[in-house]
Amino acid sequence: MSYKKEIAKYAGMLNIPCFFELLHKTPRIIFYHGIEKKTISDKRVQANQMDFCVFEKQIEYLNKHFHFISIDEFYERFSSRKPFTGKEVVLTFDDGYKNNYTVAAPFLKSLDIPFTVFISAENIDKGTRVPTYYVRSAIFNPQIKRIDIPSLKQEFSLSNETERLYANDILIRAVKTKSNEFVHCLLQDINSQISNDVKAEMTEKFKSEDLMSWDDVVNISIMGATIGSHCLDHAILHGNQKNEEIVRQLKESKALIEKHVGKCDYFAFPNGDRTSVCEFALQQTLKYYKMGFAVNGKRVRHRENTSFISRIGICDDFYAFRTQFSILSV
Structure with a gap:
């Protein structure tokens, strides 16, 4: 565990995060990857997987102390500048792991929690992994x-x-x-x-690394998930990509998702910190999507660029998670 995570863990144990909740007046958008019930045998390979028991505890905590809203509600309120209380949370998943459908979705449906899954459409189409x-x-x-x-x-x-x-x-x-x-x-x-x-x-x-099939995507959508794009094959849209490749990733992933699901309004950048997303990609995103989403560990700002809305990646230690969610995202 890194020293930063150690500090975050002890801060969370001391209930310090509670004092920071008053500072938040905008929602937080959080993201996970895979949620696995079976034993994670090699965290080096299964780096994107979280144990379901950890996920369950985090979601139940957030459901008790905060208010989950759908990505559509967030878009409507943010774009029309309607006020937020700071208690809103938008739940998202990246890549489109099969266990999002088999493990996470039934649990979230039982709690009536809305969520979004950003899928790598061509990987799903071909049955490949990230x-x-x-x-x-x-x-x-x-x-x-x-x-x-x-x-x-x-x-x-x-x-x-x-x-x-x-x-x-x-x-x-x-x-x-x-x-x-x-x-x-x-x-x-x-x-x-x-x-x-x-x-x-x-x-x-490493069955945990399987992505959903199109049938799974359709079914998870019926269960209440919003489906967004995460490129065709998890391509990272940085400055070393050709402009035509960036457009292809944005445009064709949307078309492929809409062919199977019927709607795709949102996009999440793979590896989406600011150094991994070029200006051209940011400009092109809003030609095809209502919003684009980042991976930068920050809370949403009132005047944020709608092609690069902040998201927080959640760690697997519960106390560090509390600190990360309440303090580090201020």
């Missing part, structure tokens, strides 16, 4: 001792944890900063060096 999964599952597989990445002109020894962490850092950074064309070449480099048996073993071991 790019970082393929990196992590290969790098942290004990059967793989070395991996060659021609696209980066690098070869990595994976004989110990230090080497694996180093390789993972380099490859994840490449996925998040290189063009989408380059990322596909990098993933192909990884894929070509892993046997079908090992791939099948990893796929089964």
Whole structure:
């Protein structure tokens, strides 16, 4: 646990967050990824998964002390400048994990809590997983001792944890900063060096990383979820992407979702901090969507750019979560 998380944890245990609630006059938009009931066997690979018991405790706390509103209600009130009390919370999920449908949705429906799922539409269409999964599952597989990445002109020894962490850092950074064309070449480099048996073993071991099918997306929508776009294939819309690729990701993901669900008004940027989203992407977002959403750990500001609305990613320690939600987002 990082020192910042340790400080946040102890602040939460001391009930310090309660004093900061009075400072909030605008809502907070929070996001999760996967919610898993089965044991998370390797957090390095399953980095985007949260244990359901942790999620349940957090949601029940928020439901008791705050007020969940839908993303549509948030949009209407924000765009018309209607007042907020500071007690409003908008709940969102990124990527479109299958356990959003099988685990999170039934629980949220039982509490009548509205939520939004931002899906990577082409990954769902093709039955593939998000790019970082393929990196992590290969790098942290004990059967793989070395991996060659021609696209980066690098070869990595994976004989110990230090080497694996180093390789993972380099490859994840490449996925998040290189063009989408380059990322596909990098993933192909990884894929070509892993046997079908090992791939099948990893796929089964890490079932938590499965995304929904289109039938699941339709059904979760019927259960009350709003479906938004998270690009076609989790592409990161930074300055190294070609403008035509950015437009394709925004436009075609919306079209694919609307083909299956019938409506797609909102967009969330993958890896969406300010360094990962270029000006062109921000400008183009509002041509196709009512709002775009960030990943910046801040509360919503009254005059925020509607193409880059703030969201808070939630950590898995309950007391740190309270501090993060009430203090760090001030």
